[in-house]
Amino acid sequence: MTTVNVQGIDLGIESFGADDGPLVLLAGGTTMLSWPDALCERLVAGGRRVVRYDLRDSGESTTADPLAPAYTLRDLAADAAALVDALGGGPAHLAGIGVGGMVAQVAALDHPGAFSALTLAGTRAVAPGPPDDDLPDHDAAAMRRLFARTTPDWGDREAVADFAAAGARILGDDPAAARALAARIWDRTPGTAPPVQMANQLGMVFSRLDCAPRWRERLPALKVPTLVVHGLENLFFPVADGEAIARAIPGARLLVLPEAATAIPAAAVPQVADAMLALG
Structure with a gap:
């Protein structure tokens, strides 16, 4: 892991594979760990160079004020294009998951020359x-249960991991995997200040971003091969969100994972990786 400076800020990255392979850039949602290690390794086995990265105000990337970001969604999209240029691997296959999928959509629209393919996982086309x-x-019932919980002491690693596992049970994800992921995110977060820890765990930064203008109406202009991956059991962004994206982008392939929710489960990694590799 290291950092790369683009647009005057540092982005935390982790690289896999040989530097001369076709580049697959994985935008975190919000941290890079939203993309499973096993998926990165399978893409490398398919001959790709894989770089996953943290969005601003998360992980190893520059942290300013997570509760009042002084940048926009379009700035995050520009970060992705600038990172491709800095890595020297363009045009790249750009993949985004969750909020990172929103970043990826805008990046591909605003900077078409930087990207050769697009994967959008568990996301939607509106802010x-x-x-x-x-x-x-x-899902209203799931949201009531999520927000009825007492928030943890964000400076307590075990309490944060417990909180993540409980949330995974509500959303239909694997609690054990969520617990382990939350602990890894906690360990990578710079300092134990509650706003910073909360931003890393919950993606609170993104909910405060300026996401104007709308981009959904621009999706038919995308000209790159596109894969839309969505969990059938996703209660946060229901599968109809993924279906709408796939309808809007010419030639997009929709891959619905029957037993998945918001995260990419271990059992689905081979299928997702193979579908990504098939894009070229």
């Missing part, structure tokens, strides 16, 4: 907040 009338909102 945080009320969705369009034809799109589903977050």
Whole structure:
């Protein structure tokens, strides 16, 4: 792991594979660990150079004020394009998961020359907040249960891991995997200041971003091969969100994972990796 400076900020990255392989850039959601190690390794076995990275205000990337970000969604999109240039591997296959999938959509639209393919996992085509009338909102019952919980002491590693495991049970993800992931994120977070830890664990930075202008209406202009991956059991971004993206992007392939929710489960890694490799 290291950092790369782009646009005056440092982005935490982790590289896998030989430097001369075709580049697959994995945008975190919000930290790079949203992309499973096993997926990175399988892409490398397929001959790719893989770089996963932390969005601003998360992981090893520059941390300023997670509760009041002084940048926009389009700045995060520009970060992705600038990172490809800095890594010297363009055009790259860009993949984004969750909020990183929103970054990836805007990046591919705003910087088409930087990217040769696009993978969008567990995301939607409108910013945080009320969705369009034809799109589903977050599952109401699950959201009530999530927000009814007492927040942990963000400076207590075990309490944070317990909190993540409980949230995974509500959302239909693997609690043990969520616990382990939360502990790894906690360990990588710079300092134990509660706002910083909370931002890393929950992606709170993204909910406060300026995400204007809308980009959903621009999706038909995308010209790169696109894979849309979505868990059938995703209660946060229901599968209809993924279906809408796949309909909007010409030629996009929709891969629905029957037993997945918000995360990519270990059992689905081979299928997802093979579908990504098939994009070229």
